[in-house]
Amino acid sequence: MNWVNAIVQGILLGGLYALFACGLSLLFGVVRVVNLAHGDFAVLAAYLALVVITTTHVPALLTFVIVAPLFALFGYGVQRLIIQKSLEVSPLTTLLVTFGLSVVIQNLLLVAASADSHSFDLGSLISASLRVSPELSIGYVPLMIFVTAVVVLVSLQLFLSRTSIGRAIRASADDQEASSIAGVNTRHVFGIAAAIAFATVALAGLALGSSSSFDPSAGPSRLIFAFEAVIIGGVGSLWGTLVGGIILGVAQAVGAQIDPSGGVLAGHLVFLAVLALRPQGLIRARLAI
Amino acid sequence: MIAAVRVTRSRRSALWGLIGAAVVVALLATLPYVVYADVTDLLVNAFILLVLASMWNLLAGYCGLISVGQQAYIGVGAYTVLLLAQTGINPYLAIPFAVVVAGAIAVPVSFLVFRLRAEYFAIGTWVVAEVFFLILIRFRSLGGGTGTSLPGLALIDPVFRQALTYWSALVVAAAALLATYLLLSSRMGLDLTAIRDNEVAARSAGVRVTWAKRVVYVVSAAGCGAGGALLIISQLNVLASAIFSVGWSAKMIFVALIGGVGSIEGPIVGTAIFTVIQQTLAQSGAWYLILLGSLAVAVAMFLPKGIWGLVSSRFHLQVFPVGYWLHR
């Protein structure tokens, strides 16, 4: 029984989950939309990266330079053309629309790429690890993903608190009407927020492709983990997504130590426990994101 | 002086509609004597879908609760029938038990999922379904992850069994629609319509909103339990990953959306349209789902009241009289 190893792996896994969760949390915090196709967009990004790798021979780890900006643009378009219009019908229409998109994306990928699973070829990096002690070794890839998650969260925090666009985003998230009469083009600002959210989704997809295999149907489980991380950590807090991700990761890793097939269930049970006992999550929310 | 008005429950067209519905049910009951089993099998699937979509529609159209996890109760219903059949009870007689068990389980679950705000409620229900799935596959006696067959029906003549299944499905579908109609035309139905139109206003007018939502959640779960029971009976076996699949939610949502959310007639229209699409395109596999998904997105954005909504507002039609009419 290597508990320490399990916990450390769980913490690192939390980084991946936080990466998935922050886009979901950002989009909900600002635009008030829960994107049920969140996981599927990440998988789409992973496939897109595969295409980039095979056509341009860019190394897998650098594909984000191309994929993330593309997804940011894509996200801006999705927000202004689809989500904005759905919000005007009724606030819950976005759930139905994104659910429909989820089905469409999964099946488009199935048609385009078949049901086979893929992963990125990272060469020797996949198994390379840092030997911390005789019982504990930390894989380079999970570590890089964790560091990426922290960097993304810090950058996001700085962007929101220090830049004028970040300020406009927070203002629009607080009170859209007051923001528009203060001179903010709130539709454009929501588009920017969505663009950022989609960029993080792309990074999450790339992290997924780097750390495990994926196939067209891998999206929904990612959505669920992202959502659980958000709720455990606390809706309305960016750092909460990291805390939530870590707790979920550790729960899954420890659960898997107890019963090899019980990891995911353990995570779900911890989520339900938090929901039952402390539904506002672990980190107290700031008022907006 | 204000002119005198009469407030009545129905118009003549609605009365004819009800009579017509009763006639339709009677006619449908005679089908096993008239057509081959593949037609009645198709109708069994359609009836199951109708029940599921109506249940989803109750939640979404009248409570504003979008659930993506009703498959949890489909699975509960199916496995209840399996359990009882394994102890020797006739599966057809187990259907009512499936309804009750599904409804009973929904009560404590409702306390959990209602803690989530509307937008996150959807994924919450999905997680619950996943949890049910993950717990159930641990029981090897129920088939575990590889599925198992339903005992107790092997000795019945196949033709008669298919007819029995068909009649069961017809009864369940009619009962589900009748129950929905009774619920919506009752006092609670008025509360629900108020909630649908403006929850805050309803609450301040004294409507017990959470209680009403809980009742609808439980009824919806019970109905899905019935659907699950019918599924295992018509398929003669159950596979956990299939019965707990979110694909059921996808189908329910498509049917309810396309037909029209927020009316009893909507799911009927939606089931008919969906069945036609399914029959003509099912062999195209993924393309058929892409079409369905795109259609759902388009309808949600541009035709939020669905096809029935379009028809009923154009021609002022209503088959099930759940509203009130004002006459001068």
Next chain:
Amino acid sequence: MLEVRNLTVRHGYLQALTEVSLKVAPGETLAIIGANGAGKSTLLRSIIGLHQPTAGAIVLDGRDITPLPPHARVREGIALVPEGRRLFPSLSVEENLLVGQTSRRSGPWSVRAIYELFSWMGDRRHERTVHLSGGEQQAVAIGRALMANPTVLLLDELSLGLAPTMVRRIYGVFPELVKKGMAILLVEQDVAQALRIADRFQCLLEGRTTLEGKPADTTTAKIEAAYFGLAGRAGPGSAA
């Protein structure tokens, strides 16, 4: 110069405004008075673009701005201090002001100028607005609108929820604004206060203008009649 021409606005089935017209020139203060539900807030919200009219037009310095969304109208030079202040709760005082600068119009108003106008604000600029008193919040809301360097300033129910001394203090800064050539259009429940500060006034009842004029040239009786709709009309209390 702000002109509203025959503005008609619907809220669902309710006609909130019917053919309302007005003009405000630079340096002028016009007060809109009227009972609750008369349409005063709707008028200001329509001018800033939160409601689209079914008929009529809004013209600023000769340009028809009716088709423009709110943020574009702010760029043209109108700013609204909304009813209830509507400050951003997760932003500090200074951040609230800075958001007002989004339209990047040039003019005399900057963060420094606002801190001069409201001398206490500079010291508390990093505080969250929820910790401020009602009067202080109102000052920040006015500051946020001024940061857009508008030529026309709209103010909706400044005095709501504020103590009378605070109200007088807030209105005390108006001469400063008027000196800089701003046109001011204000909606005010407190009729006495409105008439004290305004050059002209306009009374609304059920979405229509019932009286216009200068405070000095009018009697209380006339205003009351226009406010409650008594003169020459059968009111709701009389037999039909």
